[in-house]
Amino acid sequence: MTTATGTPPHQPPAKPSDEADENQLKMAAEEGQKYLASLEYMATKVADTGGKTRAGDYIVGFAQERAEGMYHMKNGKLEWMEAPSDMNCHMEIAVADAADNRFIPYLDIDCTLSKDGTVVTSFKPDFLWHPGLYHYGKDLMLPDGDGTYDLKIKIAPPTFPRHDETNGKRFAEPVEVEFKGIKITTGHE
Template sequence: MADATGTKAHQPPARPSDEADRNQLDMAKAEGEKYLASLDYMATKVADAGGKTRAGDYIVAFAQERAEGMYHLKGGALEWVEAPETMNCHMEIAVADAADGRFVPYLDIDCVLSKDGRDVVSFKPEFLWHPGLYHYGKDLTLPDGDGTYDLSIRIAAPAFPRHDEDNGRRYGEAVEVAFTGIKVETGHE
């Protein structure tokens, strides 16, 4: 399968090994199918804009919504924090393993939203717990407001170890993805 740049993507094996038997691989695949169904729902039914593509060993997706509040741990207690009035956009990035569809945690992701060929905002989305879909995200300020934007995403090769001599050879290179012509709707939820 070719990735977003048109080059042949590495396809990790999914075969039983001394680390993962057939049942474990099947359960991982079933978990991934559920995650991808939730991801598709988020990107196409819930968000104002969304998209998905294959990139190397990953499936990378985004969803754009209006800025939103979240719980933050402050002084040992959870506190609801509304998005500041200056923020008008919430960008969500979901990254799944292309082999089994499961969410990939602990990634270093850099994003740039651009408009009319100029960079508007660069950001590093952080892990966000969500009751429906683990993802990375960030509230942003888009000074130009609503409009058509392009999103570029760079995912560094993660530093975490990979189990399994047969199945673990994945995520060895950085990947870059571009989504163009995104109709962004700004505001607050």
């Protein structure tokens, strides 16, 4: 079950303007359809658990997997680093524009995982490049391991400028989304 609070759903205009002609808006929507399909695939076929919901100007999704290794830049070179041994969960957060479904970068996101009404951990996910789905994410330690948790995601209004006087008035309010009763499987990949 998911619940979303924050700004009510609102569909920003998507009409040709001096910044975006009809063809550009069509291409953006096509790109967004592909992103949303990738999010759906990640959340329902690849991850241990996942989901998505609408909140204000956003579509917010999550996918949970076991802690995983990644490349990190070290001294000017990419170095593969296994997931730290003290981490047992990888939480991924995807945020898309509800008007065209495209990924939204540069967001300030705060997340909390709770179990039985008690906060287990809070985290700020980082942007993660992924070959199939740009997203935000973080490896975490869940001391209680496998179980049923609630995930709360808060997104602050982004500070980046928005092109287009006709289509650009969006992402102005904070949103909060809560996914209740998600079954998490911990471990390492």
